[in-house]
Amino acid sequence: MFVLMSRYDGYMGKVLFIDLTAKTFSEFPWSDEDRKRTIGGKIMAGDILYHHIRPGMTAWDEDNWLVITTGPLTGCGVPSSSRFNISTISPLTGVLTSSNSGGDFGMMLKRCGYDGCIITGKAKSPTRIHITEDNVEFLDAEELWGLAVTETQEKLPKGTANLVIGPAGENKVLYSAVLSGERANGRGGVGAVFGDKMIKAITAKGFKHPTVYNKEGLIRLSRIWTRRMRNHALSGRQLPVLGTAGLVSPMEARGILATKNFNAGHFEDFDMVSGETLSETKLTRNSGCTSCVMQCTRRCMVDGKEVKGPELEILGLMGPNILNNDLQNIIDWNYWIDEMGMDTISTAGTIAFAMELKEKGLWDGGLEFGKTDNITQIIKDIAHREGVGDVLAEGSKRMADQFGGMEFAIQSKGMELSAYEPRRAVGQGLGYATSNRGGCHLNAGYLVFVEGLGLDIDNLTPNGKGALCVMFQNLMEAISAAGVCLFTSYPVFPSYVFDHPNAPITKAVTWVLPHLGPVIKLINLYSYVLQLYIPLIPHTKAIELATGMTMKLGSFLTAGDRGWNTERVANMILGQKPGADKLPKRLTDVPQDPNDPRTKVPLDTMLKAFYANRQWDNGAPTAKALKRLKIDIPSRDVYPYA
Amino acid sequence: MIKIKTFGVIRLGSGIKEFDAESSQVRTVEDCFNALNIKSAPDADKFSFAEAQVFVNHTRTTKKNFAIKDGDEVWLMSPASGG
Amino acid sequence: MAYQIDKFDCVGCCACIFACPFDVPTEIKEEHKVVIPEDKCVGCGQCEDICPVAAIHPAPGQRKIRKVTILEENCIGCTACARNCPANAINGTVKNPHVIDQRKCIQCGYCGTKCKKDAIVIEYLA
Numbered sequence: 001m002f003v004l005m006s007r008y009d010g011y012m013g014k015v016l017f018i019d020l021t022a023k024t025f026s027e028f029p030w031s032d033e034d035r036k037r038t039i040g041g042k043i044m045a046g047d048i049l050y051h052h053i054r055p056g057m058t059a060w061d062e063d064n065w066l067v068i069t070t071g072p073l074t075g076c077g078v079p080s081s082s083r084f085n086i087s088t089i090s091p092l093t094g095v096l097t098s099s100n101s102g103g104d105f106g107m108m109l110k111r112c113g114y115d116g117c118i119i120t121g122k123a124k125s126p127t128r129i130h131i132t133e134d135n136v137e138f139l140d141a142e143e144l145w146g147l148a149v150t151e152t153q154e155k156l157p158k159g160t161a162n163l164v165i166g167p168a169g170e171n172k173v174l175y176s177a178v179l180s181g182e183r184a185n186g187r188g189g190v191g192a193v194f195g196d197k198m199i200k201a202i203t204a205k206g207f208k209h210p211t212v213y214n215k216e217g218l219i220r221l222s223r224i225w226t227r228r229m230r231n232h233a234l235s236g237r238q239l240p241v242l243g244t245a246g247l248v249s250p251m252e253a254r255g256i257l258a259t260k261n262f263n264a265g266h267f268e269d270f271d272m273v274s275g276e277t278l279s280e281t282k283l284t285r286n287s288g289c290t291s292c293v294m295q296c297t298r299r300c301m302v303d304g305k306e307v308k309g310p311e312l313e314i315l316g317l318m319g320p321n322i323l324n325n326d327l328q329n330i331i332d333w334n335y336w337i338d339e340m341g342m343d344t345i346s347t348a349g350t351i352a353f354a355m356e357l358k359e360k361g362l363w364d365g366g367l368e369f370g371k372t373d374n375i376t377q378i379i380k381d382i383a384h385r386e387g388v389g390d391v392l393a394e395g396s397k398r399m400a401d402q403f404g405g406m407e408f409a410i411q412s413k414g415m416e417l418s419a420y421e422p423r424r425a426v427g428q429g430l431g432y433a434t435s436n437r438g439g440c441h442l443n444a445g446y447l448v449f450v451e452g453l454g455l456d457i458d459n460l461t462p463n464g465k466g467a468l469c470v471m472f473q474n475l476m477e478a479i480s481a482a483g484v485c486l487f488t489s490y491p492v493f494p495s496y497v498f499d500h501p502n503a504p505i506t507k508a509v510t511w512v513l514p515h516l517g518p519v520i521k522l523i524n525l526y527s528y529v530l531q532l533y534i535p536l537i538p539h540t541k542a543i544e545l546a547t548g549m550t551m552k553l554g555s556f557l558t559a560g561d562r563g564w565n566t567e568r569v570a571n572m573i574l575g576q577k578p579g580a581d582k583l584p585k586r587l588t589d590v591p592q593d594p595n596d597p598r599t600k601v602p603l604d605t606m607l608k609a610f611y612a613n614r615q616w617d618n619g620a621p622t623a624k625a626l627k628r629l630k631i632d633i634p635s636r637d638v639y640p641y642a
Numbered sequence: 643m644i645k646i647k648t649f650g651v652i653r654l655g656s657g658i659k660e661f662d663a664e665s666s667q668v669r670t671v672e673d674c675f676n677a678l679n680i681k682s683a684p685d686a687d688k689f690s691f692a693e694a695q696v697f698v699n700h701t702r703t704t705k706k707n708f709a710i711k712d713g714d715e716v717w718l719m720s721p722a723s724g725g
Numbered sequence: 726m727a728y729q730i731d732k733f734d735c736v737g738c739c740a741c742i743f744a745c746p747f748d749v750p751t752e753i754k755e756e757h758k759v760v761i762p763e764d765k766c767v768g769c770g771q772c773e774d775i776c777p778v779a780a781i782h783p784a785p786g787q788r789k790i791r792k793v794t795i796l797e798e799n800c801i802g803c804t805a806c807a808r809n810c811p812a813n814a815i816n817g818t819v820k821n822p823h824v825i826d827q828r829k830c831i832q833c834g835y836c837g838t839k840c841k842k843d844a845i846v847i848e849y850l851a
Contacts, residue, residue: 077740077775107743133813159748207746207811209771209831219774226777233693234723237651244724249649253697253719276653285757291740293777295757296724312724442725454723456695456702486725498721501695502704 006032009213010072010546011040016114018129018136020197021062021121025136028118036549037630039556040071041481042098043563044116045087049096050570055638057574059091059189060196062122068109068163069116071483073539075107076210076546078222079229080292080485082107084180090188090437091196092174092346092395093414095571097188097437100480102289103180105204108161112206123198130160131204141200145170148339149179152201160203166341168383169195173393175346175416176383179338182297182308183289186343188415188437213548221545225488225538226293233498234454234490239296240286244312245275247453251316251420254452254459255592255599256428258421259320260369261352262410262584265421265592267320273327275315282327283309294487302335310334310344316419317348322355323369336376340383346395347382349416349439351375353396353409354388363403365391407585413438413576422583422601423592425451427465429601433581434469434610434619436567442486445472450513454490454498455506457513460598464514466609467521471557474524475537478560482539492536517609524613525628527561530554562629565614565621569631573638578618581607617641644710646674650720652694655687665712671696672706674716695719727766727784728773730759734780741772741781746811746833769811769833789850790832797822799844806836806845 006013017028028048038044045067052065070084084106090097109117112133119129123138126145130137144152149166156162161180168176169191176191177184185191194200212218230236238246248270251257255265271277278298284306288295298309310330314337318330337344357363365388366374381389391399396416400409410417415438422429428451431444441448447469451459479489497506523530531552533541543551572578583603592599611617615625620641626633633642646668647660656678663677672691679688691706697717698708710716730741730750737757741750749765750772752758761772763784770789773781783789795806795815800822807815807823814830817823825836837845 075743075775077744077777079777081777104743207813208829209744209812211828215774222777223779226779230778233721238720238722239724241651241654242722246650246722247724250695250719250722253649253695253700253702253717274649276649276659279654280659285755286737287757288736288738290738290743291775291777292738293736295736295738446725449723454721490723499693501721502692502706507704 006035008032008035008072008547008549009211010076010543011035012110012113012115012208012210014114016117016131016136018117018119019121020119020123020127020129020138020199023138030115037559038563039478039481039543039559040115041069041083041483042085042087042100043477043481043559043566045069045085045098046096046563046567046570048118049087050566053089053570053574055573055575057089058094059089059193063120064089064193066119066190066193066197067116070106070110071481072543072547074483075110076212076218077291078218078484078542079226080289080294080488081483082289082291083480083483083485084109085480086178086185086190088190088193089574091172091192092189093438095413095436095574095576096567097190098567099178099185099187099190101180101183101185102292102485103183104161104290105163105180105202106483107290108204108206110210111208112204113208119197119199122196126198126200128201128203129199131202133206133208144200149341150339153181156201156203157205160205163202164341165191165194165200166339166383168340168342170200171383171385171393172196173342173382173385174395175343177341177343179341182338184338184343187345187440191341212546214545218542218545221538221542225542228491229293229488232491232495235294235487239294239487242275242279243296243298245278245298245310245315247312248274248315248319249276250453255424256421256448256452257320258316258419260323261321261356261408262421262586265424269325270320272325273315273319273330277327278309282331289485292485296487300331302332307335308338313418314344314348317345317352321348321352321419324372326372329372329375333375333379336379340379342383345418346416347379349410350392350396350399351378353399353405354392356408357399357403357405360405362405363399410584410586411439412583413580415439417441420448421592423587423599425459426462426601426606427451427469429583429587429603430465430469430606430610431473433583433603433607436564436571442476443473445469445476447472454493455510455513456501457510461514462602462605464517464520465606467517467524467613468513469610470524470613471520473564474527474557474560476560477563478556479539481559481563482543484539488539494536521613524561525615527557528554530557558629562631565625565629566631569621569626569634569639572620572641573634578620578641581619643712644668645715646678646718647715648678648718650722652689652718652720656682656689657686658682665710668710670706670710671698671703671708671716674710674718678718689718693720695721727763727768727787728761728770728781729784730761731780731782732758734778735759736778738777740775740777744771744775746771746831767833767835769831769835771831771833790834790847791850792827792848793825793830793832793834793836794846795823795825796844796846799842801842803841805839805841809839810836
């Protein structure tokens with residue numbers, strides 16, 4: 001086994017490669033040049049998969065790789081730095097998914113001496129992979145198979161960090177998740193790939209520490225950064241006090257709270273399931289990811305046990321979106337979805353779709369809007385693929401293929417949308433449509449943040465949205481890759497505008513942003529010239545201090561751009577066609593307010609600007625884009641678009 | 643009668659979820675905050691228009707002197723975000 | 726010899742629990758805070774380095790270690806230090822003098838508590 005180390009600190013210098021079929025392990029070559037180019041996390045994983053996949057490859061192929069990667073800042077003591085990523089071919093969408101979480105597994109993987117872990121092959125029987133500093137063991141997990149997530153974790157050795165699947169992953173529910181502690185790598189069905197490979201759990205235990213290049217400098221920066229985050233209206237007040245649940249009321253106020261399968265954006269009983277009501281009546285205490293200074297997780301009671309409470313997504317999607325106004329129901333369902341090991345967003349979105357199918361007489365799965373007494377059982381049935389659960393386990397797009405109703409199957413590229421109703425936040429709609437992994441609000445660029453939640457720019461105009469979307473997407477991609485939580489990006493927007501939402505300067509900023517399209521386009525296309533550091537984005541300096549590599553804003557944004565493009569080309573090699581950046585007709589053709597024709601997503605208009613900002617042709621990166629970003633251009637027979 | 647509802651950190655900080663006010667007491671949006679601060683406990687957090695996003699009958703206003711009339715519903719909210 | 730967590734500043738993020746090679750800090754779940762039992766703390770300071778809110782400080786009298794080395798002439802190769810080193814930073818074979826790999830050493834001084842032959846040399850910062 002030859003050893004490749006890194007001259008950079010922060011990284012551990014090795015990537016583990018596990019062959020589950022042969023039960024062997026070795027090192028995967030990963031150079032400092034690769035580290036500089038991809039930073040880590042999902043960009044690193046996307047690059048690895050890009051060079052591995054071939055046309056027609058599917059999630060169930062033996063050599064579909066699970067790529068688990070950390071960032072250089074993961075575990076280095078900067079605020080909210082426990083993040084890691086799992087990428088693979090998604091069984092739900094057929095293209096790459098990248099699923100991020102703040103569980104302890106990533107940090108422990110680094111303590112074993114690895115920046116990442118790639119798994120190929122399949123086991124013949126339920127297996128637990130156990131990783132230590134010097135060894136990888138393949139242990140029998142027959143007695144764990146069938147157990148729910150917490151039961152499984154309780155049986156694992158003390159002192160280890162874990163990644164486990166529940167019954168949903170074992171039964172290859174297309175949107176099953178992997179859990180590390182109580183945090184989920186939720187989206188895209190990574191749990192199903194684990195289940196297909198018969199990996200019930202991965203455990204890790206190690207004692208190494210990432211070294212840092214400039215310890216005093218990093219500690220100093222970390223403390224300033226933390227202070228800024230704790231003084232910020234969003235990361236320092238709203239998130240700790242209310243969690244992401246605090247978004248329900250603002251979304252209602254702006255008509256972007258998805259209601260009745262995205263038939264509307266308002267729900268009269270919204271306050272019964274709001275973050276305020278949650279904090280006032282159900283919250284037992286806060287909790288959060290290791291090393292996080294925000295601690296935004298809720299904890300609530302279910303059947304006398306204190307468990308992880310709901311995030312915004314499930315409050316919206318299993319509240320207004322299925323016409324449920326009972327908060328305890330949502331808390332219970334959230335618990336069961338976690339225990340079964342599934343994605344709360346896709347589970348909820350599929351259920352809402354099934355309810356509308358019944359309403360329209362297209363399919364009767366026993367699910368109805370406002371009927372809540374059978375949902376816990378349905379969640380378990382989905383996880384076990386029993387009865388109608390077997391149909392629901394396929395997700396809304398496949399159900400629409402079978403029963404009809406595609407115009408109101410609220411998904412993009414096969415993955416269900418989250419709770420933000422984009423007809424009154426059209427930039428968010430653009431993001432949903434263009435997101436590489438499908439209907440994701442974060443990969444989308446999270447434009448809703450400026451379209452009414454944090455800032456209040458013109459939410460209905462298509463102007464400037466293409467350019468803004470690209471810039472946010474690139475920045476967030478890079479922040480994720482560094483290994484820190486996306487919420488550390490809030491202080492990028494100075495606290496002043498959130499502390500003074502009515503001040504003239506705030507109003508000026510909100511007025512001008514949609515007009516800045518041309519300027520932002522220049523930044524998008526020429527970001528590499530920004531070889532400077534801006535204190536509003538401390539992530540770049542943190543990377544420099546932790547690793548010793550030079551990382552200025554321009555390289556950071558370019559790495560994000562590169563990550564976005566690499567994943568997109570990989571997806572097209574896997575079979576995605578041009579024109580795949582779509583939204584269901586309900587969102588593009590039907591105004592949310594019948595009296596206001598602007599309240600629908602002008603997707604085609606915004607896509608023109610988006611593609612111009614990315615140098616893409618109808619969703620396919622052109623040779624110009626690939627050359628600019630120094631991405632290896634694939635051969636014409638696998639990628640005819642360059 | 644004017645109905646005033648609070649949300650976000652304003653609701654949790656003041657301890658008051660909603661209350662009614664006479665249209666003679668509350669003439670502008672700014673008056674709503676004065677009314678809230680008087681009503682909340684002495685040791686509760688106090689709030690001002692400057693730090694809030696205010697909706698009158700479901701429409702946002704950024705003017706502290708925006709006139710409130712009888713029958714209006716005013717929402718006092720704080721900026722929020724998540725993921 | 727210990728580090729202490731300022732109760733007011735602590736946010737309960739548990740980074741110190743994660744970083745501690747000796748499993749010392751303890752979470753008080755009801756209060757969402759972490760405490761360091763003084764009698765168990767080895768004084769390595771890994772927790773202070775990782776705490777994002779600067780809530781952890783050395784107790785009075787706690788001295789930070791600058792460097793740890795092994796005095797070859799005193800070392801009898803008993804391997805006690807290597808076996809107990811939380812960073813796996815000590816190399817050597819039985820009955821032969823051991824050497825500390827300075828790249829891996831986390832300057833916790835734990836080896837010094839295990840050596841019976843005064844072979845561990847600790848240089849303090851102040």
